[in-house]
Amino acid sequence: LAKTTQPISMDSYEGQEVNITCSHNNIATNDYITWYQQFPSQGPRFIIQGYKTKVTNEVASLFIPADRKSSTLSLPRVSLSDTAVYYCLVAGNQGGKLIFGQGTELSVKP
Amino acid sequence: GAGVSQSPSNKVTEKGKDVELRCDPISGHTALYWYRQRLGQGLEFLIYFQGNSAPDKSGLPSDRFSAERTGESVSTLTIQRTQQEDSAVYLCASSLGGDSRVQPQHFGDGTRLSIL
Numbered sequence: 193l194a195k196t197t198q199p200i201s202m203d204s205y206e207g208q209e210v211n212i213t214c215s216h217n218n219i220a221t222n223d224y225i226t227w228y229q230q231f232p233s234q235g236p237r238f239i240i241q242g243y244k245t246k247v248t249n250e251v252a253s254l255f256i257p258a259d260r261k262s263s264t265l266s267l268p269r270v271s272l273s274d275t276a277v278y279y280c281l282v283a284g285n286q287g288g289k290l291i292f293g294q295g296t297e298l299s300v301k302p
Numbered sequence: 303g304a305g306v307s308q309s310p311s312n313k314v315t316e317k318g319k320d321v322e323l324r325c326d327p328i329s330g331h332t333a334l335y336w337y338r339q340r341l342g343q344g345l346e347f348l349i350y351f352q353g354n355s356a357p358d359k360s361g362l363p364s365d366r367f368s369a370e371r372t373g374e375s376v377s378t379l380t381i382q383r384t385q386q387e388d389s390a391v392y393l394c395a396s397s398l399g400g401d402s403r404v405q406p407q408h409f410g411d412g413t414r415l416s417i418l
Contacts, residue, residue, distance in 0.1 A: 224404065235306070235393050235409025236345070279344065290407065292337075292344035 196280045201297040210267045212296050214280030217261050225256060225263045228279045230295070236279060240265070267298075275300045304328060306410035308394050314416045315384060323379045323413045327396030334377050335407060336369055337393045345393060351377065352399075381415075389417045 197215040204210045216225070224243050228236035240247055242254040242263070253266040267274055277295040307326040315321055327334050333352045337345040347361040351371040362368070366384075371377040381388055391414050395407040 226406070234411050235395065236407075237409070238406035241404075241406065290335075290337075290345070290347065292346075294344045 195291075196282055196293050198278075198280050198293065198296045200294065201299070203299050203301065204270055205301050206271055207269050210270050210274070210298060210300075212265045212267075212278055212280075212298070213262055214265070215262050216280070216282045219260050219282050223282045225254065225260075226281045226283055226290075227252070227254065227265050228281065228292075230277045230279065236292075239278075270298075270300045272300050272302065274298065306394055306396055306408055308392075308410035308413050310413055311411065312414045312416075314418065316418050317384060317386060319384055320380065320382045321384055321415065323381075323392050323394075323415070325377045325379070325394030325396075325410060327375070327377070327394070328408055330374075331396035331398055331408070332374050333397045333399055333405070333407075334371055335395045335397075336377070336379050337395065338363075339391045339393055339412070341390075348379070348392075384415075384417045386417045389415055391415070 224241055226241040227239045229239050230236040240249055240252050240254045242256055244256050247254045255264045275298060277297050279292050279295040281290050283290060306328055309324045313321055335350050336348040338348055339345045349362055349369045350358040366382045369377060369379045391412040393409055393412040395409040397405040397407045399405045
């Protein structure tokens, strides 16, 4: 199972764009990259998933370089409500099992 | 609501007692997962059910932990002879299928278990 490394914490201000980078050097060919968001006292919530290049949805963008050894979650114009822990996961077909690291604690300040 | 429902939301019990945690997945979701999250940590996989296949129990930390699922509906996680190290939030998730590459998991808000 591919291991991921991401910063433990990040600070930002309202209205700024936030980029969280995740390293996954031993990603396998059939692995996808998935990001989840978790607020205090809640379960994680799926944000975005991708295999290569760029994926965009109404919440975020995910940038994946050609070698796929890293990925960057981009949150445009963050607000206070984006304060949460963000988890980067690399998921192959291991029967659904997800391996969560410690995540990145994002703190958005006014 | 249409989300994953877990009960109870909080459980406080004495060391040595048995506890049973319940998860109601989203209707139609064939896959169901249990995770444990200790304070300030990421999620730790416990067990996974997919349809009628044998469950993947590879994450269960000891034989005091067990889980059952009836068909494609409710699941219960049982911890026998609880110990203080079992204190954590227990999260349940469900998904349409078992391939986590393309089927996102939908999580409940967990049961916070405290062992005195």
